Amino acid sequence: MKTRRLGEWLEVTIPEKWDGFTIERIMKKEWKVPRKLLHKFRTERGVTLNGESKHWKQSTVKQGDAFRVRVFEPQELEVTPAFIDIDVVYEDDHLLVINKPAGQYTHPSQPNQTDTLVNAAAFYFQINGIEATPKYVHRLDRDTSGAVLFAKHDLAIAMLGEQLKKRDIQRTYIAWVEGKIKPAKGNINEPIGKDRHHAVRRRVSKGGQEAETSYELLRYEADQKASLIKLQLKSGRTHQIRVHMSHIGYPLLGDELYGGKRNFSGHQALHAAKMAFVHPFTEETIECLAMPSDTSSIFKPEHVRLLE
Template identity: 85%
Template sequence: MKTRRLGEWLEITIPMKWEGFTIERIMKKEWNVPRKLLHKFRTEKMVTLNGVSKHWKQTTVQSGETLRVRVFEPQPLQVTPSYIDIDVVYEDDHLLVVNKPVGMFTHPSQPEQSDTLVNAVAFYFQMNGFEASPKYVHRLDRDTSGAVLFAKHDLAIAMLGEQLKKRDIQRTYIAWVEGKIKPSHGTINEPIGKDRHHAVRRRVSQGGQEAETSYSLLHYESAENASLIKLQLKSGRTHQIRVHMSYIGYPLLGDELYGGKKNLSGHQALHGAKLAFIHPFTEEKVECLAMPGGTSIFKPEHVRLLEQR
């Protein structure tokens, strides 16, 4: 899909596959624009065809014509910007992928909190002249490092949110677990619910939400009796990887909440190493690798193993 930014407008060259579609079909069926945003686009004449505002239901588009949507209008900042260095993995006009460090919350839980990844990205936006609040597509636990996907405008967050709901955004993690995992690959399909006896902990529970985790062995470290594994989720439940691995007898290193032994890092050994998805506007495949750094228990070579398997 051929697209470009023109000031506050996104311009799309109509592809052959949209030939004869109405503007309304493109907005509702191809892009799944939510109702509230549809209403805004329509009433404020934020969609044009060849530079002219047209009737959505009556106007059909032809290949090569230009559709413009005003998605980059300035928006009030709803979070306090904080100067914190961030590791940008991928960026374009619509999206930002940031490598979250261990020990940082993804977003504020209190209005006065200003040391989260969202606060840091807000500052990054401000310094780069982008007037909008960061919109995270998914979250990571405070003590899980790795790639977090942000959208830069309302249409992008709506489209990426739909992809996430349909499980079209592939998130790949690496983890160190205790022992030599057997079998070397498998799928855990067990529902997860809250633990009635603990405010934070989750547990496998037949009354919980469905959850599926696939894993495979990347490397066994005999000196530490620990397995480095690759994990992929077909759902995104709270603490899903930690609960499932503990359930089958291989808790994450350092994950004391779920039966893991205490280690020097003081937290679970889990890293969101890779994001893969289809770009909502260009329709190109985007793959992002988040390399661990600093004092992380993981090394870049651990992430590179994903590309070799």
């Protein structure tokens, strides 16, 4: 879909498939704009058709029309910016994908915490003149590295959040697990719940939430007695990969919480290496590879390239 930014406005050239649609159908059905945001666009006249504010229910669009939505209006920065280097994997007017290092929280958990990826993204927004608060679409555990997706405005976070809910954002992980994994390819479909004996740990539990993980062997290192595997989630439970791999007898290297032996890095060997999704506005397929950014990491660029 053809789009461009015009100051505070996003302009979309109406495609053939939208010909004859009302403005209301585009906003509610095609983009699934949340009710609160719909109200804001209506009351502030934040939607125009060919430069005019039109009645949403009565006005239909035709191919080639200029459909504009005011999504880039300046917003206050709601998080403390902190100067922390970030590794930008992908960026456009709507989205930002950052390669998070292991050992960093995705977002603050306390009011005075300023060392998280969100704080770093806020500083990046500030120095690049992006007048908004970075909004993370999903999170990674502190000790998991890799790609984290951010939205730059309210409509983007709403649309990407809907994609995440429908599992349309595909995230591929790589991990080192203990031993030579057998079979070389498999699917783990076991519910996950809290471990009542430990405040943080999760476990496979009949009364837990549905959870499904698929894995595939990429490489076996005989000298390390470890398997490099790729994984994809069909659900997003806390510690899901770590719990499932430990459950079938192949805990992640360094994951002492789930039975893994300590490795030189001091944390579980898990990296969110690849992300793929359909751009909410251009409808292009976006694919991002997050290369290991820490030279001391157990993961190397060659491991991520196995996913290409």
